[in-house]
Amino acid sequence: MNNHSETESSGHNSVHGNNDNIPGWNEELELAFSAYKGLYLAGRISSRHKTVCEVLVPGAVVQAGISGALQRIGKQPVVGDFVVLLDQPETGSRMVVNILPRRTCLSRGAAGDGGGEQLIAANLDTIFIVTSVGKDLNLRRLERYLAIVYSSGASPVILLNKIDLADDPARLVEKIRDVTGDVPVIPLSALSKTGLDALGPYLNPGETVALVGSSGVGKSTLINAFLGETVQKTADIRKDDEKGRHTTTVRQMFLLPNGAVLIDNPGIREIQLGDSAEGLEKAFSEIVDAARNCKFKDCTHRNEPGCAVLQAVRDGIIPEERLESYHRLTDELSFQSKKAEIGLKRLEKERYREMAVNIKKYRKFTGKP
Ligand SMILES: Nc1nc2c(ncn2[C@@H]2O[C@H](COP(=O)(O)OP(=O)(O)OP(=O)(O)O)[C@@H](O)[C@H]2O)c(=O)[nH]1
Ligand SMILES: [Zn+2]
Structure with missing residues (x-):
């Protein structure tokens, strides 16, 4: 599967090959892609720049623009996307013309621009939330990461x-489990390469994994430990640009020896809390469960009479800090969605303004009032 040399050759149109060589490709994608024939080829976005995508196609890495039609309907290819490319031999360029159905979508509330969701990555099956012994071990932050991962549709592993560096790692694992419930927690050391074997079950052939976590927790060290020496780095694949030059950019998508795909992308690494309301419910399932017995349907669990959540806190069933985190997160989420709404209204206004201009033009053109 990771023998790229067979499909490689020097001609510009040599990239048509077996789609199974695209990291993470599967039968469903093949079916979706079967509608395309001729000059179309399939690929996967390994990194995204403002106007150009780097795309892994069978046996090569190519650069491609994004078609105007796709941009007009607001579809943005992101890292991890499986896409349809149109080869344009006459201009020697390639365009992303469609995005194949996404399994999962990792997004965050956009900074600036009036808010709204910003898609960061697609088709991640598992997300490793990396934390470390010492001052980074922050349970509240873990909850926030969990909410993001759940709302993406990917499975979290901590x-x-x-x-x-820990005297009693087992105790720390217990502390984390108290907060995160059924989510797998894997203690390891990337530096001394201990505990890495336990990640095997989450690195399945054809599945895509990415890492999140704050600076300094050891994400780079971990990735180097995964990759080892035997890995087929995508950097080893010939890369051409329009002028046939070999360009060097930092590789962000790696194929592990067993066929699992690892994405290391700055946007994913540094993800911030966005519109994760659905993920929140899973991350705080005990609060959501208790809330079913609140007297008022719209209970905010702050001071309402007959609040079953507050009762559970008083009874010591739900730790007070859990409810506090829940409130902090819901406050932040409602702030984010308000921001998004304001952004939407502005967009709508712009759309109407544009329509009015077009109607004027049309009237001028037809001479009708
Ligand atoms: N003791 C110990 N140190 C580690 C371990 N893993 C990583 N480190 C050290 O922690 C520091 C940060 O590691 P990085 O891998 O750069 O962390 P990162 O998460 O990639 O950080 P950013 O690139 O800033 O996001 C380095 O000095 C590593 O050597 C470990 O298992 N044990
Ligand atoms: Zn309540």
């Missing part, structure tokens, strides 16, 4: 790194 990695507790740097256990070589």
Whole structure:
């Protein structure tokens, strides 16, 4: 599967090959792509720049623009997307003309521009939330990451790194489990390469994994430990640009020896809390469960009479800090969605203004009033 040399050759149109060589490709995608024939080829976005995408196609890495039609309907290819490219031999360029159905979508509330959701990555099956022994071990932050991962549709796995620095790693794992429930927690040390085997079950052939976590927890060290020496780095694949030059950019998508795909992308690494209301419910399932017995349907669990959540806190069933985190997160989410609404209204206004201008032009053109 990762023998790229067979499909490689030097001609510009040599990239048509077996789609199974695209990291993470599967039968469903093949079916979706079967509608395209001729000059179309399939690929996967390995990194995204403002106007240009780097795309892994069978046996090569190519650069492609984004078609105007796709941009007009507001469809933005992101890292991890499986896409349809149109080869344009006459101009020697390639365009992303469509995005194949996404399994999962990782997004955050956009900074600036009046808010709204911003898609960061697609088709991630598992997200490793990396934390480390010491001052980074922040349970509240873990909850926030969990909410983001759940709302993306990917499965979270918590990695507790740097256990070589801990006196009692098992106790730390317990502390995390108290907050995160059924989410797997894997203690390991990327530096001394201990505990890495436990990640095997989450690195399945054809599945895509990415890492999130704050600076310094050891994400780069972990990735190097995964990759080892035997890995087929996408950097080893010939890369051409329009002028046939070999360009060097930092590789962000890696194929592990067993066929699992690892994405290391700055936007994913540094993700911030966005519109994750659905994820929130899963991350705080015990609060959502208790809330079913609140007297008022719109209970905010702050001071209402007959609040079953507050009762559970008083009874010691739900820790008070959990409810506090829940409030902090819901406050932030409602702020984000308000921001998004304001952005939408502005967009609508712009659309109407544009329509009015077009109607004027049309009237002028037809001479009708
Ligand atoms: N003791 C110990 N140190 C580690 C371990 N893993 C990583 N480190 C160290 O932690 C520091 C930060 O590691 P990085 O891998 O750069 O962390 P990162 O998460 O990639 O950080 P950013 O690139 O800033 O996002 C480095 O000095 C590593 O050597 C570990 O398992 N044990
Ligand atoms: Zn309540």
